[in-house]
Amino acid sequence: MLKKCHWTSTPTFAAAALLLHASAAQADPMLADEVLVLGHLSVQSPDAAREQLAKVPGGTALITAEDFENRYAVGFQDMLANVPGVFAHLRYGEEVRLSIRGSGLSRSFHLRGIRLLLDGVPLTAADGGGDFQEIDPLIVRHIEVYKGGNGLRYGAASLGGAVNVVSPTARTVDYRGLLQAEGGSFSTARLHGAYAWAGETADAYIAATGVTSDGYRAQSKQDKVRMSGNVGLKIGDGGETRFYLWANEINQEVPGALSLTNALQNSKAVQPINEINDYARDIRSLRIANRTILPAAEGLLEFGVYGTLKSLYHPIFQVIDQDSKEAGAYIRWSGDVGPVEWTLGANLGWGIVDAKQFINVGGHRGALTADSDQKSLNVEGYGEARFQVDDAWTLIAGAQVLRARRIYDNHRSPAANDRETFSSFSPKVGVLWEPGEETQVFANLSRSFEPPTFSELVQFPVVGFVPLDAQRAWTAEVGSRGESGRFTWDITGYWSWLKGEMLQFITNPTIPAATFNADKTTHRGIEAGAGVTVTNDLILRLIYTFNDFRFRNDVQYGDNKIAGLPRHMARIEASYSHDCGLTLTPSVEWAMSRAYVDFANTMTAPRYAVINLAASWRHEDGWRLYLDARNLANKHYVSDIGTVVNAATAPSLNVFYPGDGRSVYAGVVREF
Secondary structure, rough: OOOOOOOOHHHHHEEEEEEHHHOOOOOOOOOOOHHOOOOOOOOOOHHHHHHOOOOOOOOOOEHHHHHOOOOOOOOOHHHOOOOOOOOEEEEEEEEEEEEEEEOOOOOOOOOOOOOEEEEOOOOOOOOOEEEOOOOHHHOOOEEEEEEEHHHHOOOOOOOOEEEEOOOOOOOOOOEEEEEEEEEEEEOEEEEEEEEEEOOOOEEEEEEEEEEEEOOOOOOOOEEEEEEEEEEEEEOOEEEEEEEEEEEEEEEEEEOHHHHHHHHHHHHOOOOHHHOOOOOOEOOOOOEEEEEEEEEEEEEEEEEEEEEEEEEEEEEEOOOEEEEEEEEEEEEEEEEEEOEEEEEEEOOOOOEEEEEEEEEEEEOOEEEEEEEEEEEEEEEEEEEEEEEOOOOOOOEEEEEEEEEEEEEEEEEOHHHHHEEEEEEEEEEEEEEEEEEOOOEEEEEEEEEEEEEHOOOOOOOOOHHHOOOOOOEEEEEEEEEEEEEEEEEEEEEEEEEEEEEHHHHOOOOOOOOOOOOEEEEEEEEEEEEEEEEOOOOOOEEEEEEEEEEEEOOOOEEEEEEOOOOOOOOEEEEEEEEEEEOOOOEEEEEEEEOOOEOOOOOOOEEEEEEEEEEEEEEEEEEOOOEEEEEEOOOOOOOEEEEEEEEEEOOOOHHHHHHHHHHHOEEEEEEEEEOO
């Protein structure tokens, strides 16, 4: 039973509470006990996912919706804030540079080097690129992070690994309905609703979210409507199939980067061209999928199909106008006999992008400048076996094979047509030692392989494909995780030896392409998370990441640091919870060192520390209120950067993304 405590309601809380109370007054407050099954075959519960991650001999993380529900979460920068080794810093709106262990380190747009999945099926495009704006944080039950070669669980063999976002179902939530209203700084408002129904053999879940915000900077307004739903059906004795649907309409203005002086002293500004030509990224997408799991010999057989229709209207230096179709299928068989557990799987992914570009005339299409079809086909096979030597020791071995085909048809200049095939074999070995019930020590060695995406292969003025090799790497890691008394820890050290790392930089007239293969580079680092329960009411957490990314005896750059990330980053958080339902969570985001902007190592972005405070109150009858105050000191800082070859010789250097100034958000949630 929650005790009474004093709380001073803000006007936003009060207004939102009245709105939700009117909608929920007639609702049935309880789900029937017999259908409240938290987890099932087609979708694991967070606890079941945590057990699965504990079997991995390497860096992993699990984030549940409860970890960020008392913040105004808008994207990965909020959802993955407490995961060491994951860099997800804000550029604008929901746009972040998502990098794990330096994957896609200097990528100035979109995503590369991480396989992003939604409910176990790929969200990244068939060529390996991707966006994350289609993921609504309010339609997330939990997130599984498999760093580096540990992404083999989903067939991934990339430097960054895999991130699987899992949606709620009627069997993984403990409410029948939910209504949520939020608002705050920069004219921000968000409304969200969800409904769950579950019977003995079927269940259904549907949710929708609408968002509007003017954004911190000029030219950063956003309006979004998202909808998702799924229906599950039990099949025979122990089988289940689930159908998914996601739809998005996203309108996002693009403010772009600034000079360092403007980023620190005039952070709300934009480059005039961004406003004149109405830079934006607008997305319309429809995605469907099916997952089916059936009992099989000594285990489970899972298979599924998916398809996506997506339209991207992206006026920037030109108007990028793309319509894409994606489809794929997968099959996975897992089981165990005696001391051996196994997973065998295959993925098939296909995509075609109708890619056009036009002269940007005030944000509208002018003359056509490019017209092509970009086709991708991937075939993957993978397997992993675990051998339980005894109660303490487990040996793991696995591998992935990949064949990736890229076909480019240039309708304006057929002489530029091109095609390329990339193939690889990527093995992995590991060991897991459990000296105690709550302690693990692990080590592994894995190979990664990343073919270039079309964004790297097709670069003006190069005719046909840019002659790029795939990026390859060997990664060794060792670490430990567990808990003892009041302490918890999760620490991993890794060392990656890369060949052909794909590095991006800002193009100028002296550079023929924006992406090149470095010769030899090294990524090494430490990912550490620790917590201590000071009292029953107070928990302290520390998240620390050490990054050391370098060239190795490079002809041009010697042993210089690779630009893009600070060497030391930390997040410090305290969480105080009272048994009346009140929780207070102050935190500090700290870039403890400067980040190089250029590969010549002549210029850096400044270090910074940002102070935040979150507060929430939960009532036993289903009400929850929260307040999220960010950057309390109104610190002017650089949140992210683009990279260049040599800042000392660059004609202009507008590569700095200012962090948002002080902001306050409030929300109210009603579960019934």
